[in-house]
Amino acid sequence: MSLDTDVQVPQRRELRTSIPGPRSQTLAERRAAAVAAGVGSTMPVYAARAGGGVIEDVDGNLLIDLGAGIAVTTVGASHPKVVEAVQRQVAEFTHTCFMITPYEGYVAVAEKLAELTPGDHAKKSALFNSGAEAVENAIKIARHATGRTAVVAFDHAYHGRTNLTMALTAKAMPYKKGFGPFASDIYRVPMSYPFRDPSGMTGEQAAQRAITLADKAVGADQIAAVIIEPIQGEGGFIVPAPGFLAAVAAWCRDNGIVFIADEVQAGFARTGAWFACDHEDVVPDLVTTAKGIAGGMPLAAVTGRAELMDAVHAGGLGGTYGGNPVACAAALGAIEAMEADGMLQRAEQIGAVIRSTLEAAQQSQPAIGDIRGRGAMMALELVQPGTQEPDAALAAAVAKKCHEQGVVVLTCGTFGNVIRLLPPLTISDELLAEGLQILTEALTSA
Template identity: 70%
Template sequence: MSSAADIVTETPLGGPTLPQERRLVTSIPGPRSQELIDRKADAVAAGVGHTAPVHAVAAGGGVIVDADGNSLIDLGSGIAVATIGNAHPKVVAAVQAQVAQFTHTCFMIAPYDSYVSVAEALNRITPGDHAKKSALFNSGAEAVENAVKIARKYTGKQAVVAFDHGYHGRTNLTMALTAKAMPYKSGFGPFASEIYRAPLSYPYHDGLTGPEAAKKAISIIEKQVGADNLAAVIIEPIQGEGGFIVPADGYLPALVEWCRANDVVFIADEIQTGFARTGEMFASEVFGIVPDLMTTAKGIAGGLPLAAVTGRAEIMDASHAGGLGGTYGGNPIACAAALAAIDVFENDGMLQRAREIETVLKGRLQQLQAADPRVGDVRGHGAMIAAEFVDPATGEPDAALTAAVAKVSIAQGVIVLTCGTYGNVIRFLPPLSITDDLLHEGLDVVAAALAAS
């Protein structure tokens, strides 16, 4: 049986030298994976689900290897976390060196260089040439909560506007900001107050230009909330869990302009879109906007838990001393990993690789769209591309088809993720270390699954 020790082929952009192949030696799940799934059912809370029924033992390049020796093509990157690939050698070396020095002091007790260096790097690489500062946290949801805290403190106002189809996390405040009830909100309320919702630009469904969609959203914000009460708007430049919805050109700039004119903090949630995922370092650059505050996480540290809020220095400095922080925020091991990952993003061709992946993904998916009317829309940027599935007779979302395609793909050794408010979108989030051959093979499997469904 194959194992994690089967190291024969180096991946093109770094990572463990696992064989870069789809290999099925058992059904999915195999017996050892099924054993773990059974143990999980006994030991882990039922609310913690899983997408792929495998027992992972190794990952790198564009594959995940399970305990039964199966090698699956990874088109999910751990939900956009393993952007540079699993166990990238630069990240591994940085983590090993830091673990040998110290694992924790709490930055608020005894500060250390790597936290400051990560903040300096984020201040430098995020959009805008204004003075910036950063604060580090543990998760995307925690970053969002702190961005809202900072905006409220700076403006002296309380209301926050989020957008239809948005996803911002699983904590109480971020559940309030999140639009989708199941599985994220149902039964978990009541939620934080002073949260309002505005319509997103969704070109495939609303048919509006960006300025038209922005005018509609701004009108609702002004009438239902009022600029004088509004601390911040928060939006994913390209929505993640909501369905990889790309707003029409002009929508985001119009919102930013309105926020600037009305003393409202514009927060870009770049937790899923950040760090080369869209072919730019940040998706805000795709749309030519400069946020006041930006939240980041996921791809920031090569797989280790780290998150950040970065923004205009005068806004970030609004909080009193001790108002921001957390015991583990900016853990030194995660910071070391982040500095290594940022080095890879900046110097190892990641932006170009994301654009190359976009060409492959869009080309193949648009071919499927032309041949099968159930593929209603193909959209996205970089290595963040989606296909939306619909009933061709009615145009209504087809969640059952989407689930069937994903299930068959996973059973055939290709990990894909579904998303969308209506559960009818498959999102493609491959690691940038994936080879073109693996990418094409994975899409072959998805196409066959669609044809069989």
């Protein structure tokens, strides 16, 4: 199965040159002279077109996309509804700044967010440009609303690259090393990590472990917010044990602490629900979104309880480009595509195919320590066979072999030993199966 998206890029894998090809190599030389070395790239190829489940590079190579621009192009990289909405808006105006002369698109996106995010309470939104901006503003809102300053985050968390969000992020390299000092009054507690937690630990027990530490080290009455990814992204696609999120959220509610769900990577149909919190029936006070919200255009949001969002004084939230009209148009087009094309169901189908394929491979591959995720947000954690010792070298080797064969896969994890799969929901069954076959072959050969 695949979704009908009128994609112009051929939907097949085809390597016309080695990876990278000569045109990509020429661009790499230009890049080396002009682009800062601190900006990394997963693959050494340069994109020319993309859509459906394929990226075409400047040498004409057609690559199977199992990364979706890190969960951004959920509806594909050129979905007609997004393209048409963007073209229409560009022809009308590209910018006025919502803080000067507002426009309907911003309001319409906020209305849609109130409809789709968890909970049926009154909600309001503020729009920004990136996930890190959304997280930073969620913390600002929580601090202002509660009059408290302390913020609790979790092991393996990733929340961004700004100074405050680096403080929230757990992994030093490459995100934090050499960039301190970081924002203060940030505290870290253990995450529920079923593969690495003590055997038999339940979600409620893992939550109590975190709550006890937060209460003793900080004090519940000093905490403005607890922020958590319902499924951790860069930290390794860690799905907490059932009951963990609900127990933490209940503790926050009982103690006047703002519970922030960072849904930047897991949100907008990626997991087979609109938001990962929906799988656990957890209703956050604030939700941060970005990535898949706008089909590739830069847009982010904080959506939350109206009384929290309205606690900040006029002018306290915003930014020149926040809620840009073209990005808002793209978001409305992307959300329309998700609803009209049945993408929540498609994410579930993709997840079932990935899980069954990887579980079959696990029977003969003892290096696959864990298979986890939801919907089209799946991962495998690689270890030294017979142990839980992370094998980052194997993950890198497997990814390299996939890249050489024209399949885009990404690595992640605190230990660098996780391969994550984030295909666009517009990928065909045939391309998905071929990409997974190459992945399993790479596991065998590596």
